[in-house]
Amino acid sequence: MKKLMFLGILLIACITIQAQGYKVGDIASDFQLKNIDGKTISLADYKYANGFVVIFTCNTCPYAIAYKDRIIAIDKKYKSKGYPVIAINPNDPELVPGDSYENMQKRAMRKRFTFPYLFDARQEVFKAYGATRTPHVYILNKKDGKLVVEYIGTIDDNYKDASLVSKTYVEDAIDALLQHKKPSVKFTKAIGCSIKSKG
Amino acid sequence: MKILITLIVLISMNEIQSVSAQEIKTVNFAQLKPLLHQTNDTTYVINFWAVWCKPCVKELPEFEKIRKAYAAKNLKVVLVSLDFGAHAADRVRKFLDRKEIHAHAIILDDPDANAWIEKVDENWDGAIPVTLIYNKEKRIFLSHAITSAELSKTIDRIIN
Numbered sequence: 001m002k003k004l005m006f007l008g009i010l011l012i013a014c015i016t017i018q019a020q021g022y023k024v025g026d027i028a029s030d031f032q033l034k035n036i037d038g039k040t041i042s043l044a045d046y047k048y049a050n051g052f053v054v055i056f057t058c059n060t061c062p063y064a065i066a067y068k069d070r071i072i073a074i075d076k077k078y079k080s081k082g083y084p085v086i087a088i089n090p091n092d093p094e095l096v097p098g099d100s101y102e103n104m105q106k107r108a109m110r111k112r113f114t115f116p117y118l119f120d121a122r123q124e125v126f127k128a129y130g131a132t133r134t135p136h137v138y139i140l141n142k143k144d145g146k147l148v149v150e151y152i153g154t155i156d157d158n159y160k161d162a163s164l165v166s167k168t169y170v171e172d173a174i175d176a177l178l179q180h181k182k183p184s185v186k187f188t189k190a191i192g193c194s195i196k197s198k199g
Numbered sequence: 200m201k202i203l204i205t206l207i208v209l210i211s212m213n214e215i216q217s218v219s220a221q222e223i224k225t226v227n228f229a230q231l232k233p234l235l236h237q238t239n240d241t242t243y244v245i246n247f248w249a250v251w252c253k254p255c256v257k258e259l260p261e262f263e264k265i266r267k268a269y270a271a272k273n274l275k276v277v278l279v280s281l282d283f284g285a286h287a288a289d290r291v292r293k294f295l296d297r298k299e300i301h302a303h304a305i306i307l308d309d310p311d312a313n314a315w316i317e318k319v320d321e322n323w324d325g326a327i328p329v330t331l332i333y334n335k336e337k338r339i340f341l342s343h344a345i346t347s348a349e350l351s352k353t354i355d356r357i358i359n
Contacts, residue, residue, distance in 0.1 A: 062251050062284070096253070133326040154325075158310040160283050167311075189316040191281055193252060194326035 021130010024186040028054075028140050028147040031125045033088065033118035036105045041116050043086070043140075043147065050082030051141040051150070051177060053170065056120075056131040058089045059107045060098040061193035064134045066159050068111055071135070074155070074170060075115040083139075083174050085115040090126035090134070095196040123197050133192030139173050139183070150177060153188030221295075223280075223288045225306040228315035234277060235319065235331065242274045242334040242358055244350075247307075247319070247327050249281045250294050254344040255328040261347050263300045265354065272358060276302040281327060283308060332357050 022028060030043045043052055055071060057064040075085035093100035101119050108117045120126055129138055139151035151173040156165040173183035237243060246262055248255035259278070266276040278300070280291045288306055295304055309315060316325050320340040323329055330341045330350075337357045341349070 062249075132324045154313060157313060159312070160308075160310045164310070169313075188313040189323070189325045191312045191316070191325045191327065194254065194328075196253070 021128065022138065022149045022152065024149055024152055026149045028138065028149050029128055030147065031128075033120060033125060034101075035116045035118055036101075036108045036113075041086075041118055046084065048082070049084055049142065051139065051174075052147070053078065053083055053085045053174065054129070054138040054140060055085060055087050055135050056090050056126055056129070056133075056138075056195065057087050057135040058091050058096070058099045058193070059103050060091075060096055061134045063159050063190070063192050067135050067155055070155055070162055072111070072114055074174075077171070078174050079114070081174070081178060083177070087113070087115055087117045088120050088125060089117065090120040090123060090131060091196045092123060092198055095198065099196075126195055126197075131195060133190070133194055135190075135192060136195075137170055139170065139177070141177050151183050151186055153185075154190030154192075159190070221292065221301070221304065223292050223304050223306055225288055225308045228307065228309040228318070231279065231305070231307050231309075232318065235333075238335045240273055240335070242269075242272070242354065243332070244274060244276045244354065245279060245331040245333075246276070247279050247281060247329050247331075249327060250290055251282070252327050258328060258344050259298065259300060261345065261350055262302055263298075264347065265350055266302050268351070269354065274354065274358075278302050278304040280304060280306045282306060283310075334358070 032040050032042050035041045046052070053074060057067070057071065071085060071087065078084070089099055089104055091099040104117055104119060131138070135155065137151070137153060137155060138149055140147040141150045151170070153169060155170045157167040157169070158165045169185055169188050172185065176183045234243070235245065244262065244265065248259060250256065262276050262278065266274070282291050287308070291304060291306060312325060316323050319331065320329070320342070322340060323342055328344055330345055332339045332341070332353050334357055339353055339357060341353065
C-alpha cells in the first residue's frame with residue numbers, strides 16, 4: 001500500500017514537472033529528432049557549439065511566417081560564433097496538415113533554411129521544454145558539458161515589422177553569452193499560435 | 200430631383216450596410232485596457248482570437264450563443280482579434296459576417312506583446328485562444344479553448 005502511494009506521488013510529481021517545462025537556469029535535455037534530410041540530429045552532434053538557439057516553429061503560423069527571415073538571419077549571424085539555430089516543428093500534422101514532414105521539407109527548401117528543421121513526431125520534446133506556442137525560443141549555453149537554459153521567449157518586440165524592432169531579445173541574449181555574461185532580459189512573452197497536440 | 204433620389208438611395212444603401220456589418224475599430228493596448236477593468240454592473244466576456252487560429256475559430260460560435268442566451272442578464276461579449284497584416288479589419292469583418300457572429304469585435308494591434316500580455320493576466324503565456332470573464336467583483340481567466348458547458352458555467356459563477 002505504501003509503495004503504491006509512493007508510486008502515485010512520484011507519478012503526480014513527474015506529470016507536474018513535465019507540464020511546467022523549463023525555467024531559466026534549468027538544465028535542458030538533449031533529444032534525437034529527424035531532420036528534413038532524413039538524418040537524425042542530437043545537440044551532442046555539435047561538438048564545437050557553445051550553445052544553441054532552439055526555436056519551436058512551424059510552417060503555418062502567421063507569427064512563424066512573419067519571423068522566418070529573422071530566424072535565418074540569426075542563424076547566419078551566430079552559427080559561426082558558436083550558437084546555431086535548431087528549429088523544431090512540434091505540431092501534430094493530423095491536426096495541422098500544413099505542418100507535415102513533407103511540407104516541412106518543401107518549406108525549408110523554398111526558403112533556403114540554413115539550419116536544421118526537426119520534426120518532433122512524438123511531441124515529447126516540446127513538452128519537456130514547456131513550449132506552448134510558435135515561435136517559442138530557448139537559448140541554451142554549454143557549461144561543464146551541460147546545456148543551461150539562459151533565455152526563454154520571443155525573438156524581438158515587433159512581429160509585424162522587422163524594421164520597427166527596438167528590442168532584439170534573442171540577439172541581445174546571445175551577445176551577452178558571447179561576453180560570458182548573463183542576458184539582462186531572460187524571459188519574455190509573445191502572442192503566438194498554440195502548439196497543436198491531441199494530448 | 201434626380202440628385203435627390205440618388206441621394207436617398209445612397210443613404211438607404213448605406214444604412215442597410217451598417218445593419219449587416221459592424222465597423223471594426225483597431226486599437227493599441229492602452230486603448231483596450233479600460234475594457235478589461237470596467238466597474239459597472241455589466242459582466243464582460245472578452246475573448247482573444249484570430250481568424251488564422253483554428254481552435255479560436257472553432258469555439259467562436261459559442262460566444263455568439265452565449266451573447267444571445269444572456270442578452271437579458273447584462274452580459275457583454277467582446278471579441279478581441281489579434282489579426283494583423285494588410286486589410287486585417289476587412290478580413291475580420293467579412294469572416295464574422297460569414298459566420299453570422301454579431302458580437303462586438305475590435306482588433307488589438309500592438310506588436311510589443313511582451314509589454315502587455317501580463318497586464319491581461321499574469322498566467323497568460325501568449326498562446327490563443329484565451330478568455331477573460333469578469334465583473335466588478337470577480338475575475339476568471341481561461342487560458343485554453345472553452346467548451347459550451349464550461350463557458351456558461353463560468354459565467355454563472357461570475358454572475359451569481
